[in-house]
Amino acid sequence: MVTVNEAKQKVIANSKVLSIETRGLADALGYVLAEDVIATISLPSFRQSSMDGYAIIHTDIVKNGTILKLTGESKAGQTEVSEMISGNAIRIFTGARVPAEATAVIMQEHTSLVENEIVINEFPVSAGKNVREIGRQISEGAVALTQGTYLSPGSIGFLQGMNVNQVTVFRKPRIGLLLTGDELLKVGEPLVAGKIYESNSAMLIAALSQEGIFDIELKYADDDLDSTIQAFKELTENNDVILASGGISVGDYDFVGVALQVIGAEQVFYKVRQKPGKPLMFGKREEKLFFALPGNPASSLVCYYEYVLPAIRIMTGRKDPFLRSLKLPSKYAYSFDGERDEFLKALVEGDEVMPLDGQESFALRSFAVANAIIYLPVSQSKVESGELVEVHLLPF
Numbered sequence: 001m002v003t004v005n006e007a008k009q010k011v012i013a014n015s016k017v018l019s020i021e022t023r024g025l026a027d028a029l030g031y032v033l034a035e036d037v038i039a040t041i042s043l044p045s046f047r048q049s050s051m052d053g054y055a056i057i058h059t060d061i062v063k064n065g066t067i068l069k070l071t072g073e074s075k076a077g078q079t080e081v082s083e084m085i086s087g088n089a090i091r092i093f094t095g096a097r098v099p100a101e102a103t104a105v106i107m108q109e110h111t112s113l114v115e116n117e118i119v120i121n122e123f124p125v126s127a128g129k130n131v132r133e134i135g136r137q138i139s140e141g142a143v144a145l146t147q148g149t150y151l152s153p154g155s156i157g158f159l160q161g162m163n164v165n166q167v168t169v170f171r172k173p174r175i176g177l178l179l180t181g182d183e184l185l186k187v188g189e190p191l192v193a194g195k196i197y198e199s200n201s202a203m204l205i206a207a208l209s210q211e212g213i214f215d216i217e218l219k220y221a222d223d224d225l226d227s228t229i230q231a232f233k234e235l236t237e238n239n240d241v242i243l244a245s246g247g248i249s250v251g252d253y254d255f256v257g258v259a260l261q262v263i264g265a266e267q268v269f270y271k272v273r274q275k276p277g278k279p280l281m282f283g284k285r286e287e288k289l290f291f292a293l294p295g296n297p298a299s300s301l302v303c304y305y306e307y308v309l310p311a312i313r314i315m316t317g318r319k320d321p322f323l324r325s326l327k328l329p330s331k332y333a334y335s336f337d338g339e340r341d342e343f344l345k346a347l348v349e350g351d352e353v354m355p356l357d358g359q360e361s362f363a364l365r366s367f368a369v370a371n372a373i374i375y376l377p378v379s380q381s382k383v384e385s386g387e388l389v390e391v392h393l394l395p396f
């Protein structure tokens with residue numbers, strides 16, 4: 001049996017970033033850049049107005065009420081703009097080219113138009129006011145985004161604005177998922193006493209899809225050693241991470257541990273001093289990772305968030321593999337006996353967190369409304385109301 005911290009360290013130490021691939025920008029959300037992206041253009045690439053108003057030469061404005069002659073217009077998208085001389089102003093709009101001679105733009109709210117003349121009700125006017133200079137955001141040739149950047153909607157927009165349509169990223173793992181158990185029914189099959197509707201597949205597939213992972217090969221095995229071995233062999237062929245659900249405890253029909261041994265997966269740890277999820281097994285074979293998740297649904301999902309997700313994130317190049325963690329006061333007192341650290345399904349509301357009713361590992365009802373997990377080490381087995389606890393935010 002290892003501690004929670006030891007288990008996490010072993011998972012991290014055995015998880016390696018995957019190979020790189022080129023992706024279209026539209027399909028790159030949630031991937032991590034494997035190379036720096038160099039700007040091939042400056043942003044902005046031409047001098048732009050940041051306001052609707054009038055382009056002027058700032059030294060022309062000598063007092064409040066200076067009058068200038070209106071001699072032209074520059075609207076967004078116009079590629080040629082007329083020249084300007086001292087004493088003139090040009091009508092201009094947000095995003096439009098600023099004439100080369102103009103040194104500032106006056107907001108139209110600070111002006112009044114009298115026939116063909118414009119009165120500037122602003123003084124003094126500084127050089128460059130309301131003008132976005134070339135390269136203000138980024139200059140051509142500079143590093144726009146560094147290797148290791150997680151591609152968010154903001155990054156995708158930034159890159160597209162520089163005419164980037166492909167990026168080099170770390171690929172995401174392909175997942176093999178094995179559901180074991182003679183008791184499992186698929187949705188739609190008639191319910192009979194002794195059987196249950198299998199829910200771990202839908203739950204884990206949903207959790208993986210939140211991470212942008214859709215390449216999942218699903219298999220089912222009866223509580224039988226040969227079919228478990230066969231299923232693992234097949235899932236190991238094309239996948240980077242193999243997850244099994246159920247069959248990892250000490251019962252006579254728990255064959256997952258033996259099957260993993262038979263297919264040559266080296267056991268890194270088995271059993272973690274935690275509740276739920278004690279019988280978690282983690283193994284590897286070359287670069288492939290194996291997680292045998294306990295069948296109890298809440299145990300399975302806790303183990304996914306606390307161990308599988310960090311491994312997957314490291315494989316995809318992320319530097320922040322764990323769920324975001326913070327300390328919040330607990331709304332309620334909570335205590336437990338025993339020698340295992342506890343992970344509690346919890347709800348963060350405002351600036352406090354409440355442990356939910358129904359913490360048993362077979363019950364998903366509390367997980368169904370949770371947005372966080374509280375982590376309580378054995379050393380904090382008695383929590384007072386208002387006491388700070390470690391909270392891991394679920395990824396949504």
Ligand SMILES: Nc1nc2c(c(=O)[nH]1)N[C@H]1C(S)=C(S)[C@@H](COP(=O)(O)OP(=O)(O)OC[C@H]3O[C@@H](n4cnc5c(N)ncnc54)[C@H](O)[C@@H]3O)O[C@H]1N2
Nearest residue numbers: 179181198199200246247248249254278294295296297299
């Ligand atoms: N003598 C002992 N018994 C158990 C121990 C122990 O230390 N000594 N540990 C308990 C703990 S803790 C857990 S957690 C479970 C883990 O058992 P397994 O991983 O072998 O899982 P199963 O026995 O196959 O199933 C457990 C439970 O979960 C249900 N299940 C399984 N698969 C699914 C699925 N895909 N969807 C929904 N529910 C599923 C299954 O029907 C069982 O009720 O072992 C304890 N026993």
Ligand code: MOO
Nearest residue numbers: 276277278299361
């Ligand atoms: O560890 Mo089990 O997951 O407590 O039921």
